Amino acid sequence: MDLDERKLKILQAIIRNYLETGEPVGSRTISKYTDLNLSSATIRNEMSDLEELGYILQPHTSAGRIPSDKGYRLYVDRMMLEKEEQLNQATQEVKELQRILLEREDKMESVLKQMAKMLATNTNYATMISAPQVRGNKLKFIQLSRVDKCQLLTTIVVEGNVIKNSMITVDELLDDETLLKLNILLNTNLNGLPIEEINLAMIAKLKQQAGDHAGIVAEVMDAVASQIKNDENIEIYTSGANNIFKYPELADNQRASELITTFEEKQLLTELVNETLTDETGTGIQVYIGNETPVKTMKDCSVVTATYELEEGMKGTIGIIGPRRMDYDKVIDTLKTLKSQLDTIYKKDDGQTGTKIDYDR
Amino acid sequence: MDLDERKLKILQAIIRNYLETGEPVGSRTISKYTDLNLSSATIRNEMSDLEELGYILQPHTSAGRIPSDKGYRLYVDRMMLEKEEQLNQATQEVKELQRILLEREDKMESVLKQMAKMLATNTNYATMISAPQVRGNKLKFIQLSRVDKCQLLTTIVVEGNVIKNSMITVDELLDDETLLKLNILLNTNLNGLPIEEINLAMIAKLKQQAGDHAGIVAEVMDAVASQIKNDENIEIYTSGANNIFKYPELADNQRASELITTFEEKQLLTELVNETLTDETGTGIQVYIGNETPVKTMKDCSVVTATYELEEGMKGTIGIIGPRRMDYDKVIDTLKTLKSQLDTIYKKDDGQTGTKIDYDR
């Protein structure tokens, strides 16, 4: 049995209707809803076929039909193809995004938080954004400065302008000259070096050259090391977790509790981010329906993600998490425009006037 | 009518029982539960009195009694007095705390996050911790460093070792000498200055002295300004929000949604932090029952908070949020030990070897 045009239309009608109401939809409804001018009986026959093919299912006999994951999948795939041609109009979301970006927020963190929030309020779903990951991890700059009599400040900058500070308390009193020497030692040996290449031998050599002040070198290296460690757990911001309560199918205690935990322990979301970053489909938009999602707690949800890229290799993920009966149309559209905005805004002016954002931690 | 010893014992028994079960407790239960050897009829009479006095109430006729806010309040006050003498034993929590602190985590943020999490898992309530607030806001150190040909790094350290960085992109090529001059200019004029005293006149003067490089000074001042702004919204970490689902009285959609939102939009918790930091009761432990809490969304919860102090003036708040029928005994005990640990650990060694924590942002 094959999916002819009519079956597709009916399936689409079922899904559209179910997205709105969240209730199983019956044959009579479809018979009126569509412009096919078919009686409910005919629709019933077709629905019976669709069920056999696995695109829809019945919660129980004598109930209407609801879309299956397979049905949603077909719907989403077709829809995304149709959308491809359509121009991205300037939506409300884009306007808000521009407002946010224009506000000269100089902290990546707060920009991302605001974006997540904006998306959540606009879509009525839960959202997450991962901060762009720096791939290359070359050391760009190391500096020791005296802040107090016995307190030194280490400042480390790695490629991508991620900055890291830490305080070191010293026993010995260092004169300015020694400090300068240490700075030169560190910079000449480490600048431009990929962090991975800093091994024990390297550290031993540095310590030896530092002589009396090997302890300080050790502390600086600790700070560098913790920079690497810190890079492994991606920064993720979420918003609108409370939106799940708007969808009865997610709002029962069991599920809600699990989902809330997932949003709180953002670590659980890294799996999602990793998944999206590796699996490239060209458009940069991914749709995970129900069991397809990489995070088990979201098996009753659908997740739509977009990967964005700021500079070469600085990739991040935006995700929208809602019920299976998510308004895929709107969500995909929103993410597409957002993604293209982000991609272009940051790519077009990579010169002098560059963005105001720095990736300060 | 007065509260004699017997009434108190009965009230206490009612509350104890209710804390455990969450169900209204009846006269027969109390008659068996206590060692008073009274029949249920007598208990009924006493309960009737207690209800008239407002310490307990009936959800409906022919149901048992549950404690009122007034009843809880009495219970908590008495209990805390009794506890006063009792020694703090080394509980599970303290052991874990010590483990966390010993792990040499050098980021305040991750220590606090871990503490919140630890508390949440140990108590089965939702928790929050506010990062210690710096009161005095003197500038301690300002530095401009060259990172790249046309990128400068501003490093600002204020009293309390809060560090702030930002990147500045410059059009003009600065030679090292100019950079040194700018650094001297900034440091001689600003070091030790309370941030509030940096006014327009001051800035104008600096700009004038900087001559050609007034633009850079402006950007540095912007960075300082955003440091102030950033200080207004307190950093708050939460954990265990999902625990609210363990208490049916909080787990209905309406309430749960509100609470989750409160935990997500941590700004709403600042009110709570401010409240606790001002209202000093000596012990540093506060208990808010039901409507007493400063955050409206928590009107059906109880909140127990402790204020801790790291260095002079560096105060923060730890809060535990649960249902009215919270295990006050355990929670207060836990917070007390935690607080005293924090207070002492940080106060006893304020010399050379000082703590490993720096307040890097």
Add this chain to the structure above:
DNA sequence: ATTAGCACTCCTTGCGGTTGAGTGCTAATA
């Protein structure tokens, strides 16, 4: 191929009765 008609399924709703925990009151008791 489509549709009208009909029997059937099964969830939902509402209703009445029963149960049981708990109360308040009264009268008896120590």
Add this chain to the structure above:
DNA sequence: TATTAGCACTCAACCGCAAGGAGTGCTAAT
């Protein structure tokens, strides 16, 4: 006078049952 036993009463919770209704599958007619 304080306590207690006893009893009638209340009310949420539970159960079973019938009615209603939305929806289906099937069959026969168009």
